[in-house]
Amino acid sequence: MYLTEPRLTDIVKKQFLYKLNAYTGVFSSLLIMQLIGLFFGFNTGGGSSGSESLTINWRSLSGDMAVIFTLFWAFSTGILITTLAYRNDAFSFVSTRLSHHVSSFLFLLVMSCIAGITAPLASSVIKLISLFQHNAVFIETSGLFASPVDFFIRIATAVIYTILFAGFGYVIGSLIQLSKLVIPFLVIGLFILPLFNISGTGFIEYMVIFFGFETSLLIFLVKVLITVLVLFAISVAITNKTEVRK
Template sequence: MSLNNVRLQKVVKKQSVYKVKANLSMYSSLIVIQLLALLFSLGGTGTMGTSSVGYNGITIRLFSADIVIVFTMIWGFITAIMLTTKAYKEDEFIFVTNRLTSNLSNIIFLFVASIFSGITAVLSGYLLKVIMFSFFNYEFLHAGTSSEFGIFISGLLTTILYVFMFSSFGYLIGTVVQLSKMFIIIVPVVIIGGVYLLSRINQDVILDIGSFYFLESNFFIALTKIILTAGICFLAAIFISNRLEVRK
């Protein structure tokens, strides 16, 4: 191991610890967003009903923390964008830093944030269920449904990695925007235009993209897809931010 590697490791470690501590305020928005999502979830994640059974109509309300997880993924996306903004970048000047250490420490910070937010998102599902049990007087069908521990852990890890993947999207977009403010307009136009054009070729393109990740039933393949996507996005962001250094 060269002296440079040791120095890089040390600097990245120091910066990561600093960022985890200094960006604590980001978690306050996470809590508010997750509580907001919980509030929305109280109405039910879905409803199904029958026309009639005998003399009664039957409505089944479905409850899960899906909305909380989706909101958490969006939070990860936004948090990553915010990390790339000038205000946050300037905080790094107290350290001996370069683009690489800055990016690596940001990625580590985002990973730590994904772990925390992923765990709280999954646990909020239990809070939702306790609230439903305690304060609402409904008949519960299969209320005790709980998956095996192994499946639970797979789901937890996948949730954490989904948040991390969305962070990588945000980080890439945030980095691109730093190239030029023009990209604030260009990026949404490219995304909407891209989806529009792809949809003209194949109407189900958004569903297909979603299915690629969210319907993958093999845990290891799902993990590979998510990690590879996040890795590509972060690598692209590092590559772009290196160009940024040359420009400025």
């Protein structure tokens, strides 16, 4: 028995700070994905119409693509940090499986908040660039000054969705730890079976209805928090008997 025993909170704090400093590639990949989203946001549509004396050229711009690519980034990052190379980093500390999971969860939470805040701001970048390129007139737009409430609700929604996708990615990555055979079953269950509509409504469609059709931000937040906590508990349970390094 030791005179001073390491506390879980201290271990988690050290691992969390280490991951913030070490996983710089996650920040780089986020930037790249959002830049790709910006590029596609400039090419969502357009056209022209008019008469003999007047011609109107219009172009549709959207910041939604940056959000979509950010959600894909969150999902893939959740899977990535469960891989062997990232799990072996925990071996550098006196740690337990629980402390490793908690620090990884906190890391995903912070990164998801950063990504969720920056993704909706992409629409402002698109509008700014368009103003410098053309004498643009925006027919419909929402921003901090035009509609501050809607602007902050959009950011909050993006943050919550990013956390949700990161949680799904993390639990899928934990399942893959058990066996690589999980991958084809996941592909079949999530993407192939819904195409045949065997059970009436597929899992993905249920998720879209459960989360996407919610009109109350507070209830939506509660749904996501409960879902993420359940996903986290599943990840801890299915990897509880595995070694930190194997």
